[in-house]
Amino acid sequence: MAKQTAFYDLHKAYNAKIVDFAGFEMPVQYDGIIAEHMAVRNSVGVFDVSHMGEFFVKGKDALAFIQKCTTNDASKLTPGKVQYSAMCYEDGGVVDDLLVYCYGEYFMLVVNASNIEKDFNWLQSNINGFDVELTNRSDDFSLLAVQGKNAIKTLQKLTDTELEPMKYYTFTEGKIAGVDTIISRTGYTGEGIGFELYIPSDKATSEKIWKEIFKAGEEFNIKPIGLGARDTLRLEAGYCLYGNDIDKTTNTIEAGLGWITKPKKGEFNGKAKVDSELANGSARKLAGFIVEGRLAARHGYEIYADGNRIGHVTSGSISPCLNKNIGLGYVETKYSTPGTKIKIKVRNDFIEAEVVKIPFVGKE
Amino acid sequence: MNIPEGLKYTKDHEWVKVEGNIGTVGVTDYAQGELGDIIYLDVTTVGNDVAMGDAFGTIEAVKTVSDMYAPVSGKIAEFNSAVNDNPAIVNQDPYGAGWMVKIEISNMGDLDSLLSPEEYKNLIGG
Numbered sequence: 001m002a003k004q005t006a007f008y009d010l011h012k013a014y015n016a017k018i019v020d021f022a023g024f025e026m027p028v029q030y031d032g033i034i035a036e037h038m039a040v041r042n043s044v045g046v047f048d049v050s051h052m053g054e055f056f057v058k059g060k061d062a063l064a065f066i067q068k069c070t071t072n073d074a075s076k077l078t079p080g081k082v083q084y085s086a087m088c089y090e091d092g093g094v095v096d097d098l099l100v101y102c103y104g105e106y107f108m109l110v111v112n113a114s115n116i117e118k119d120f121n122w123l124q125s126n127i128n129g130f131d132v133e134l135t136n137r138s139d140d141f142s143l144l145a146v147q148g149k150n151a152i153k154t155l156q157k158l159t160d161t162e163l164e165p166m167k168y169y170t171f172t173e174g175k176i177a178g179v180d181t182i183i184s185r186t187g188y189t190g191e192g193i194g195f196e197l198y199i200p201s202d203k204a205t206s207e208k209i210w211k212e213i214f215k216a217g218e219e220f221n222i223k224p225i226g227l228g229a230r231d232t233l234r235l236e237a238g239y240c241l242y243g244n245d246i247d248k249t250t251n252t253i254e255a256g257l258g259w260i261t262k263p264k265k266g267e268f269n270g271k272a273k274v275d276s277e278l279a280n281g282s283a284r285k286l287a288g289f290i291v292e293g294r295l296a297a298r299h300g301y302e303i304y305a306d307g308n309r310i311g312h313v314t315s316g317s318i319s320p321c322l323n324k325n326i327g328l329g330y331v332e333t334k335y336s337t338p339g340t341k342i343k344i345k346v347r348n349d350f351i352e353a354e355v356v357k358i359p360f361v362g363k364e
Numbered sequence: 365m366n367i368p369e370g371l372k373y374t375k376d377h378e379w380v381k382v383e384g385n386i387g388t389v390g391v392t393d394y395a396q397g398e399l400g401d402i403i404y405l406d407v408t409t410v411g412n413d414v415a416m417g418d419a420f421g422t423i424e425a426v427k428t429v430s431d432m433y434a435p436v437s438g439k440i441a442e443f444n445s446a447v448n449d450n451p452a453i454v455n456q457d458p459y460g461a462g463w464m465v466k467i468e469i470s471n472m473g474d475l476d477s478l479l480s481p482e483e484y485k486n487l488i489g490g
Contacts, residue, residue, distance in 0.1 A: 032400060033400055033401050033426045294406075296403070317426060318403045318426055
């Protein structure tokens with residue numbers, strides 16, 4: 001039996017199409033993916049991402065434990081800062097990508113819904129020798145992402161916390177519509193302005209906040225956004241999706257996540273693989289590409305060059321902003337340079353594509 | 365769910381409207397709703413003879429791609445240029461301006477095995 005978030009009845013009231021995603025009944029779309037996508041790019045949209053997992057790591061070895069289990073350097077964090085990171089297995093394969101929230105003495109880890117149980121068990125299996133307490137508080141939080149250029153104008157009506165000065169990847173505790181909220185300037189859309197709001201998961205409180213946000217955003221034509229547009233938005237931004245672009249068979253270096261992989265910080269799970277990838281070069285790289293023509297490249301399609309199969313597509317979709325088909329895929333490293341011509345096998349045809357720099361849309 | 369009278373339906377969520385020996389074919393309102401935003405129709409079979417159940421093209425939506433199957437045997441006589449230019453018409457008006465192809469039906473008997481509106485309604489649980 002799939003779980004429902006506190007917003008389920010509101011999704012139904014907004015005529016959402018509901019799908020089972022990672023064990024939750026989630027809205028995949030309301031008005032239509034393209035309209036929702038453009039609402040976020042042009043104004044502001046609200047995503048229910050309450051299915052994400054929240055773990056807390058407390059105790060005197062909390063930092064050391066996170067340093068062992070994640071690839072980024074959590075010692076650089078100061079209270080109120082957020083860090084994008086990854087957890088790896090010993091062989092360098094990715095367990096999950098995650099956000100690390102620093103409270104000073106303790107940390108909050110935000111993980112993908114589909115990986116909550118796996119991640120928790122993996123962290124538990126690493127806990128020997130560390131004086132830490134790990135708790136899964138995923139059921140305690142509802143999570144709304146409010147993303148787009150009118151997000152500040154919308155939310156500022158509901159809080160005394162000054163939102164404009166908050167830097168990207170910082171958070172603070174405050175009140176939204178009178179409710180205690182973790183206000184985080186983060187997102188998965190590529191929008192420069194966006195917040196993720198962690199609020200109590202009880203239905204009455206969650207629904208109240210949703211309604212207050214929609215009232216505050218009415219003048220900006222605020223819209224609810226489903227998982228479909230969440231995926232097209234993140235792809236335009238060039239962000240990896242766990243299960244598509246990264247998984248236990250990929251390492252962070254070939255995935256282009258070298259910027260969150262800090263081997264100089266000391267030992268961590270998967271470091272040997274990272275070191276060898278950096279020393280020898282990756283055999284393959286995750287590359288962005290734009291397709292010529294109107295057929296979409298999709299997850300699993302094969303990539304060819306010089307008559308040989310050189311990789312496969314991990315994510316592919318129309319880009320509503322570019323009105324072109326875009327995608328990500330692993331290719332042999334020599335074909336990963338922007339400007340390289342590749343071919344993608346779509347059913348019985350080979351379509352032309354060109355490797356490009358990511359992000360596809362937005363800031364460099 | 366909109367399931368007009370006067371059309372025949374398939375289990376693959378297509379409809380066909382018969383005028384003389386010409387069958388106009390499209391996807392149902394249910395299908396366009398399930399597919400979501402349609403971004404491209406790939407039909408390269410104009411002029412070809414197809415058998416009932418053959419794929420005559422593919423329909424690309426944002427999230428998925430699926431084949432379109434000929435509801436009757438015959439020759440693909442025409443592909444709707446309006447939906448080629450603007451596939452969103454299929455979402456907006458699946459039984460009208462969003463039609464996809466016209467087929468010169470070679471065996472009118474094929475129509476007997478298609479679903480009535482009532483039978484299609486039962487199929488989709490509407």
